[in-house]
Amino acid sequence: MDNGGFRAMLLSISNQLDGETLSNLKFLCKEDIGKKKLEKINKGIELFECLIDRAEIGPDNTELLRSLLTRVGQTALIQIIDDYERGSTANAYGLDAREREKIDLATEVIAEQVGRNWKKVGRKLGLNDTKLDSIEDKHSRDLEEQVRDLIREWMKIQRENARVEILIKALRDCRQNYTADLVVKKLQDEGL
Template identity: 30%
Template sequence: MEKYPKDAQEIVMKALRKIERNDLANDLENIPRVSGVERPQATGVDAPGKTADSKIVTEKQLMQVANKIGKAWRKIGILLGISGHKLEQIEENHPRDHVDRVYQMLCLWRKQQRKNATAAHLHAKLAELDEDLEDDDIDFLLEEGV
């Protein structure tokens, strides 16, 4: 395994926080520090043994969901825990493209949720929140190998 110099982890965490990637900085911070910090092994979404319940939702899945969400996207965003201010920013940045607006909202949700942003979690939230969204429209989130 590759070792990092002792202070390299701290330098990288500071750089990540400076570019507002606190999610990555927090992940790096959780790695135990020993006389040399071992590089974490890649644990990709499609790692063997991962179930649909534990896979982080993909960009492709977010786009598929974005195509299913209608005019109630702001309500869904609020109920997913996204601030009204952030939703306004998204709307200003994507005034003409509804699907892209919803996609950006879902990407923000994924970023906020970090390791909890699984396909199963998103499915459960959407099924609970939007009565206009049919279960059949989002059941693909629960399928293996998507």
């Protein structure tokens, strides 16, 4: 993901933090950053820069930031992160338009069909349990959105190497052959 967009997203969050919320965030980060350094921080963006310097957060790693905002009761600000990530995946990491279209069609079929076994598919795609749990928490009441987010996260990892064939293989490895067959059929029907 682009670094400029990431910093713009952090600045947007920082601008919406009041003094009490910033104090609470600093308290939660005291072990990661250290008390002396935290005393000098007066803005959220300064705190975020420290976390970037320590590789705790980055353009492809927003999990700690999400967790911190949740813990201080600022879940509404997580929408800013979601918007940033949606915009960053829109460029599909160098995928050609045809492959992106294939993955988008596959995503719709998979989201409708996979159901509660989506985490098993996610593991086959290489996502760790922490990431899968985060997806589940983010969309706790929407199974289809969990699956869509799973595929977005997989695309972040794969970048230009993301291929619909990898999705189909993961489905087959998880004995989701019916869903894999539906994906293949949908792609054939669309001439892809």
